[in-house]
Amino acid sequence: MFLFAGFLLNPAVIIAEDSYPSSVILFIGDGMGLEQIYFGQLVEYGLVDTSSILSFPYNTTVSTINLEGTTTDSAAAATAISTGVKTLNGRIATNWNAEMDLTTILEIAQQNGYATGLVATCHLTHATPAAFAAHDSSRGHYQAIAEDFSQANVSVMLGGGYGESYIGNYISDFVDQGYEYIMNRTALESVTNTPVLGLFASGSQPPLHTMLENSTIPTLSEMTIKAIDLLNATNQPFFLMVEGSQIDWAGHDNDQIYLAHQIIEFEKAVRYVKTLAEQNSDWQVLVTADHETGGFSVEDYSFQTGIPLETDSFTEKQAKRTARAQEIEVDWSTLGHTNTRIILAGMGPYTEQIQNAVHHVDTFSIMRQAIDGEIEPVESGYYTGFLPIYVRYLIGLSSAAIIGSASYLIMKRIIKNRKRKT
Ligand SMILES: [Zn+2]
Known part of the structure; x- marks a missing residue:
């Protein structure tokens, strides 16, 4: 009876079958600790609703430490997630001495006939998206990473980075290959075909709380919705990585207003995909972080401002979020990253294995099973x-x-x- 009630509450548990090839949607909140998720929930929903990130049928916490057993950066963490191999800080899908390129989950997906996508609010050559479609000894080699991107055949790439320091010098290579290149929100709305390269800012996108309603730059959830539409329309299984890139930067700044807007936007993108996945039992949806940033905690709160309502305008919602973020007393212990365990949550094929996951590298294995049924990284073992x-x-x-x-x-x-x- 108890179990039966559980199934009713979680329809995904009853209908998801462990089979491949399945579409995989991976969300990475850069710098997103558990307290950051809770903080976003308090600001946006108060006691009315739970964060979608905390409402998946399976969830656990995993370790983020790098190969040396020390605090990871986004490059080593994204490499562990994308390749199943631990490496040193700074490496982009290469092993510890950068002599071996490590095969990424996006490349495995392509080898299995998948359409693929990368969505982020940073410039796309930044560490997290880079570790899925490029290989380099250093996260700082933006030009080499951009060149790798131009040869990576990713079907949908949406984010920042049309400046010459980032992807700017390679845009003609994309166009020559048949990519539709778009630069603003209106163009994103009307695009219907893949491959598409959407770069909406010279570098990274501006912080959401500084953006206006009529901005020419799409939000993370708008880019996610479009990416799913485009990938779905290919009639191939697809792999999509969506990064909430600036949760980390809010943490480095110890800025709770910046954080509130970033974590809420990320949660909205997750919420949208989670709702869709409830109708698509063959989709694997995973949400994780690369590490925690800021040693952040929620101490106390006393709200004078009501929660944002569906009927509120963009500007009203924005003002309420800013006000509520300030009505929460928080604490930060560092301007850097921490070793705090981070969330791994999900639904769909193979996600029951989340319960046994202990480190980022296990996220790779769970994804790989949904793509080709294998568990191990392509290169030799977790501890290469x-x-x-x-x-x-x-x-x-x-x-x-x-x-x-x-x-x-x-x-x-x-x-x-x-x-x-x-
Ligand atoms: Zn960081």
């Missing part, structure tokens, strides 16, 4: 490169020991000689 690093530490330790004892012996002799002289 771990041994050389271990050996490197041992060499470091023994050199320190040798230098240390040699200096001790020399000092001893000098002191002895001095004593003789006196």
Whole structure:
């Protein structure tokens, strides 16, 4: 009876079958800790509703540590998620010494006949989207990453970065391959074919709380809705990665107003796809983060402003979100990233395995199963490169020991000689 009631509450649990190929939609909230999700829920829904991110049939928390066992950056974290292999900070889908390109989940999807998409509010050459369709020793090599993108055959790419420091120099390569290149919200609304490259800002998109209703720049949820429409229309299974890129930047700034608008917009995109997935039992939807940023926590709240209503205008909603964000007392412990465990939640094929996930690399395995039924990364194992690093530490330790004892012996002799002289 108990179980039966559970099934009624979660129709996805009863109808989802573990079969492949299934479409995979992966949401990554950059810098999104559990408290950030809760904060967004308080601002947007108060006690009326739960964040869609916290309402999936399966959820757990996973570790984000990089290959060295230290705090990750977005590049190493995105590589762990996209390839199933832990690496060093800064690497874009390459192993620890950057000698091996690691096959990404987007590339595996393409090899299996999938249409693919990347959506973000940063410039697309930024670490998280880069780690799905480029390979480089460093996240800072934007031109090399843009060149990789221009050869990656991604069906839908939407975000920022038409400036020459980012993708600007490669736009003609995309157009030559038949991409429709669009630069504003109106063009995004009317586009109907893939492949499409939509770059809506020179660099990253401006922070949402500074944008006006009639902005020429689409929001994350508008880009997500369009990407799903376009990918669905290909009649192929598809892989889509959507990043809430600036949750991280709000964390680095310790700015709760910036954070509120970013996390709420990300949640709206998740909510839209989750609702669709309830009608598409063969879609795998996953939501995770790459790491937490800011050591953020909600301390207390006392609201004077009501929650944003469906009937409110864009500007009214924006003002309410800003006011409510300030009515919450929060605490930040750092301007950087933390090792706090982050959420992995989902629905659809193979997502019951979320319950056994312990690290980012398991997210890769869950996605890969939905694409070709395999679990392992294409390259050799989760800990590719771990041994050389271990050996490197041992060499470091023994050199320190040798230098240390040699200096001790020399000092001893000098002191002895001095004593003789006196
Ligand atoms: Zn960051």
